[in-house]
Amino acid sequence: MAFINELLNGDFMPHGHCLLWRTDLLLLHVGGDTLTFIAYMLIPLALIKLVRARDDLRFDWIFLLFAGFIFFCGATHILGIINVWHGYYYIHGIIKSMTGIISMLTAILLWYLLPQAISLPGKHAMEAKIVELMRAEHELAASNQRLEAEVQKRTAQLEKMATTDELTELFNRREIMRLLGLEIARAERQGSALSIMMLDLDHFKAVNDNFGHQAGDRALKSAAENFKQQLRITDFIGRIGGEEFLVILPDTDINSAYALAERVRLALEQQTTENPSIPSCTASLGVAQCLSTDDLHSLIQRADEALYQAKSNGRNCVYQAPD
Numbered sequence: 001m002a003f004i005n006e007l008l009n010g011d012f013m014p015h016g017h018c019l020l021w022r023t024d025l026l027l028l029h030v031g032g033d034t035l036t037f038i039a040y041m042l043i044p045l046a047l048i049k050l051v052r053a054r055d056d057l058r059f060d061w062i063f064l065l066f067a068g069f070i071f072f073c074g075a076t077h078i079l080g081i082i083n084v085w086h087g088y089y090y091i092h093g094i095i096k097s098m099t100g101i102i103s104m105l106t107a108i109l110l111w112y113l114l115p116q117a118i119s120l121p122g123k124h125a126m127e128a129k130i131v132e133l134m135r136a137e138h139e140l141a142a143s144n145q146r147l148e149a150e151v152q153k154r155t156a157q158l159e160k161m162a163t164t165d166e167l168t169e170l171f172n173r174r175e176i177m178r179l180l181g182l183e184i185a186r187a188e189r190q191g192s193a194l195s196i197m198m199l200d201l202d203h204f205k206a207v208n209d210n211f212g213h214q215a216g217d218r219a220l221k222s223a224a225e226n227f228k229q230q231l232r233i234t235d236f237i238g239r240i241g242g243e244e245f246l247v248i249l250p251d252t253d254i255n256s257a258y259a260l261a262e263r264v265r266l267a268l269e270q271q272t273t274e275n276p277s278i279p280s281c282t283a284s285l286g287v288a289q290c291l292s293t294d295d296l297h298s299l300i301q302r303a304d305e306a307l308y309q310a311k312s313n314g315r316n317c318v319y320q321a322p323d
Ligand SMILES: Nc1nc2c(ncn2[C@@H]2O[C@H](COP(=O)(O)OP(=O)(O)OP(=O)(O)O)[C@@H](O)[C@H]2O)c(=O)[nH]1
Pocket: 167, 200, 201, 202, 203, 204, 205, 206, 208, 212, 213, 214, 215, 216, 217, 220, 241, 242, 243, 311, 315
């Protein structure tokens, strides 16, 4: 109780009373202390805001210590003003002591931190590091781009391999069947005509037997090229068996398909290769138009039956499937 009384007893002979005798002196002291007090309250707030805003701040606790140290300095100045009129010397003394302790603590820790703070990279070192990092980033982006282009190229190669017949570079069986499924659905949807053509090289076994398998391969490639040349860009051709091919003719009725098949047959028959190592051969063809009752299998079967007829009737000719 006595201690509280001592603390709050402002009736000591206040030395500040001497300032009251001169207004200009009083204003100088009170004005200076007030400004210092305001500044000393604003600085800790700014430091706290900085620490809260930057979670990457190194040694953030030293900023908070500074905030505390400056806060107590401000408190001693406000008591300097109060003590002009009231002598709260105990409170003033306690605050000064606390200011002293926190100042000492800040000073010791600051010296302790100094080597680490000095060893932090300076502006030039940071700039050099940034330039280095940016160069590395560019190199990484460039090699990423190269890698992506390589992946795209490889993916395209793989896709091509998955859908292409290696020897003739036409669509393979799986792909041409997939395309036929799509075209049947499209023709159904749009009510458009769709025909297909089955081609089979004649007596191909004899070609192999007489000229050898490699010559047979060359004849297959050359025949495939010849077929392709007769087709429109919108037609699809695939190799579905050893010497058997399937052509999809979108927007084509049976008459046009038949005429085209005849042209294809003739072109192969007349094929004159400058290369004598490629044996010439002929083909039999069966054409069929997709009916509303057809699905993929029945359409193929009808074209196959027409091809069988062409084979049975002497080969090197075209037969069309009945409606
Ligand atoms: N060179 C080569 N020959 C193949 C290939 N695929 C299948 N053949 C051959 O093609 C021949 C097909 O013979 P067949 O099914 O008897 O038919 P064909 O001799 O053409 O007789 P028809 O079709 O009745 O006119 C076989 O000798 C197969 O070995 C290939 O990729 N390359």
